[in-house]
Amino acid sequence: MLVGTVKQYDQQKGWGFITIPHEEEVYVHARGIMPADREQLRTGDQVSLVVIQGQRGPQAARVRIMR
Numbered sequence: 001m002l003v004g005t006v007k008q009y010d011q012q013k014g015w016g017f018i019t020i021p022h023e024e025e026v027y028v029h030a031r032g033i034m035p036a037d038r039e040q041l042r043t044g045d046q047v048s049l050v051v052i053q054g055q056r057g058p059q060a061a062r063v064r065i066m067r
Contacts, residue, residue, distance in 0.1 A: 003066070006045045018047060018060050026051055028060040037065045 002020050006028075009016030014030035028049075033041055041047075041063070049060045 001048045001050060001062075003046065003048055004060075006041060006043050006047060008043055009041050011039070011041075016043070018049060018063070020049075020051075023051075024058070026058045026060045027054065027056070028063055032059060032061040033063040037063065040065060 002023075004018040004020040004026075007017045007019045007025055009028065016028055017025045018028050019025045030038055032049075046066045047063050048066055049063045051058050052061045053059075
């Protein structure tokens with residue numbers, strides 16, 4: 001598991017970006033966010049995640065807000 005910070009997330013559109021220290025930022029779609037955190041994810045939240053290879057490159061999966 002990696003730790004990152006939500007750079008930007010738009011609840012209406014269901015997508016955004018997460019910054020991972022010493023790595024590139026990765027795309028996140030609502031489908032990659034754990035169901036319990038999907039409606040609560042906000043810009044600036046610290047999250048745990050894994051990076052997978054999506055159709056257009058690296059993207060976040062199993063995103064969970066760190067409380």
